[in-house]
Amino acid sequence: MSVDSQFVHKVWNDVELSKMIEAGGVPFHMGSDGGGAIGTVYGVYSPAQGVDFRGRFLIDPDGVIQAMEILTPPVGRNVDETLRQVQAFQLVRKTGGKEVTPSGWTPGGKVLNPGPDLVANVWKVWNPKDVYGKK
Amino acid sequence: MSEEKVGCTVPAAEVEGMGAEAAPAEEVKKEAVRMGVTVGMKAPDFTAPAFYKGGFTTVKLSQFAGKWVSLCFYPGDFTFV
Structure with missing residues (x-):
């Protein structure tokens, strides 16, 4: 557009x-x-x-905006990141929010189950080193 | 979505609930400051002239209800990135 x-x-x-x-x-x-x-x-x-401007909006099957990104003209977007976000939102939608996707999640990656037991305990089950700085 | 007769007039894009005539350019400018959307909001529906698979047609956001949509704006054709 x-x-x-x-x-x-x-x-x-x-x-x-x-x-x-x-x-x-x-x-x-x-x-x-x-x-x-x-x-x-x-x-x-x-x-x-x-x-x-370079605006990108992810709209879910109910017509609700789930994500947006706006860049000034000289920098292009990343389609892989757009697809990753769609996959993450689809998973959350499918599980009714029982599974949420931590930073850097990609399909097949570790998901988190929000609840009282997870409060202050994310560090026990998830570490940024698992997903970042591998290349 | 229907195949449209190709003429020399450029049909104006239309935003749902705002007739093209109802929003003169000046008005749109004034409104621009407080307009905009954010996550969790219903995406404003619109109809726009479009090029699609070799032909001219119109595209309406709500025709994709039930599907995930990536709506992308960009500054212009032939802009480099």
């Missing part, structure tokens, strides 16, 4: 993006937010610059 028209989206897809993505280019909708009305309600439109 950007302030460009759907026609500019087509040209960008056809002349550039399709060369980076096999099978014809971008597989999802490229929406046009001409005038920035949508970016405005999501809080990512800059009237001064006339563009939408």
Whole structure:
């Protein structure tokens, strides 16, 4: 979604993006937010610059925003991180919140079960060294 | 979501509950300061013109109800990153 028209989206897809993505280019909708009305309600439109910032919103099956990230134009996002967050939210949703995902969680990783017994005892079952600084 | 006739006019994007006509540019500017969403809020529904798989159509957020959606904004086509 950007302030460009759907026609500019087509040209960008056809002349550039399709060369980076096999099978014809971008597989999802490229929406046009001409005038920035949508970016405005999501809080990512800059009237001064006339563009939408790099905002990313994860919306659950009930239409509720579960995550958001907004970057200034020169820094790109990380799709792997977006997918990791979707997987984490899906797990939490599936377990009804009985399982929650600690910092740095990836699928198959250690989850935590919130409750009175876990208070002040996270250190016994989870350590940041298990997930960080391995590379 | 329907295939739309391609013309030279650019259909305006529409935010649910705010007719395109009802929100002149000036108004939107003034509102911008206190607008915005946060986590836990219902995502504002919208309809926007779109390019999708080789054709022109419209996309409405609520058409994806029941699925996880990643809604991404970016400053413009051909911006580098």
